Amino acid sequence: MAHLKKNTRGAVPGLAVHFERKTDHHTNKEIDVSKSYLNQDLMADGSDMLSRFSERLNDVYCMKRDDVKALATWIVTLPEELTEAPYEQQSAFFEATMNFLNERYGQENAVATVVHYDETTPHLHYAFVPVVFDDKKSRYKVSAKEVLTRQDLQTFHEDLDQHLKKVLPFYEQGILNNKTLPFENVAEIKKYNDQFNTLKAELADIEDNIRAKQAVLKITDQALTEVDLAEQQIDAFKQDLSKNLFGKTVLKPDDLDRFKSVLGTMKKATLQSQHETEKLKQTLGQVKAQLVDVQADYQKLNAAHQTLQADNQEKQKMDYVMRDMLKNDYGVDKLSHTDVEARYVLYKLDHEERTKNKKEAQSWLKILTTVREDPATKIAPSRLDWGIEQVKALINRIIELTRTVFKESSL
Structure with missing residues (x-):
């Protein structure tokens, strides 16, 4: 929107x-x-x-x-x-x-x-x-x-x-x-979009590479055909000029031989190019194989992207249900951003999903204490007090564990 x-x-x-x-x-x-x-x-x-x-x-x-x-x-x-x-x-x-x-x-x-x-x-x-x-x-x-x-x-x-x-x-x-994705999925969506765009760019590069090498093959094949045709024309021309009505040649055969030698050199260079072209064909085959792999990855990523979109729609429906329930059953039109963060922390604590990172635990404590001091919060003070005590205890456990690990490593 x-x-x-x-x-x-x-x-x-x-x-x-x-x-x-x-x-x-x-x-x-x-x-x-x-x-x-x-x-x-x-x-x-x-x-x-x-x-x-x-x-x-x-x-x-x-x-x-x-x-x-x-x-x-x-x-x-x-x-x-x-x-x-x-x-x-x-x-x-x-x-x-x-x-x-x-x-x-x-x-x-x-x-x-x-x-x-x-x-x-x-x-x-x-x-x-x-x-x-x-x-x-x-x-x-x-x-x-x-x-x-x-x-x-x-x-x-x-x-x-x-x-x-x-x-x-x-x-x-x-x-x-x-069509509006909930914020908690933005990081995941960005990850998929970045991968999706990277694969698309890689696919486009490979296709450009294939087209360029096909063009080289076409030019090399055409050059070989033209050299062969020139040799045939010179041989026919040499026979026609070998004798005329007076028994003399208008153009010396040696001149034509020298010209033919030049063409031979050209043909040798062209054959070398043909050898390189064969290598290009092998590379082209490898690139095509890579293209198949990339296309397979693209299909998998696209399927995952579609699944994620479907999941987002279900989550959006649930979001509407929760908003409707809060508004019509509990009279809550809007939740502040700080309340949302605090409820997220409390949910983690309720479900025993405790962090092992001290910095993150300190961030949780700051969130809960900030909301506890906010008179406009919709969260019960007793629930916030419980959460604050839980996080403080969690921080102490992390500190003790760190000390223990440090002592063992020093021994």
Whole structure:
């Protein structure tokens, strides 16, 4: 539904051309210029993206390095449930999304808010300069790292979904549909996607290698055929010229022999090339075998990917059930991120899944003590106190075990 990208200064002019449709000659074949009149510029202040971008950079501090991510862009796609909705409702959806983004990242930092209706699926481009206040130097500065934190990205979809449900009466299903993967699976999905993309790249390289070697084979075979044909023509020509009406030759046979010798040298070089070609054929066979292996790995990985997607859908269904139960049976609309982390630790302790890593155990203790001090937590204090005592005891056991191992190794 929503996708974030961080961009350098150098990318901004190209983005402006695409966002504001400054040309009719688009490299994106999905753009239907006959529908471009439907596009909306939600800022519409008489300025343009490049001017707003330059003005904002003049107001804040930004390092002069070329690799600084000076512009962030969110692309928010219209949900499937609204694809057949009236134009007014679709416009209301994008305007409400813009308001959410302005509130989250600062309206003063926005440089473009454009809705495209002339591509396959309507979507919003929201571009902004990621700005934070530098307490040490008492000034505003550009820092995508500090604005677009892990916490911000983890909560973005949920926060946007709640905002849209709150302000749009016709918005029911929400953006967190079955196509949105739960966060706990993101690392696993990334691992599979990385492997999948690596195999695809390897497969493409092998196929390019095969095509190149096939082209060499074709050229070598053609060269051999041409040399053989030339030799046959010279022999026939030599016989025809050996005598004429006056018993004299127009061209000396020795000249033709020398020419034939040159061709022989060419043929020898070509045969050498043919020998090398045979080696290429063997290599080609090996590459084809590798290709078969890669394709087999690709099929296995693809099957695992499909299984993982199916598993994610089941987990998403369970997530909906739990959300519905919490909201309608217990009156809990939303769990804070700290409560979620604390409940995860308590679940581990309940099921005897105790870590053997001191650093991780200390992290658990910090999580539980932080939530214990939070008056807004939904977790019973007695349960948190129990968890804190369990983790403290776990840390002590880890320390004692480490000491014992150290003593034994020193002996």
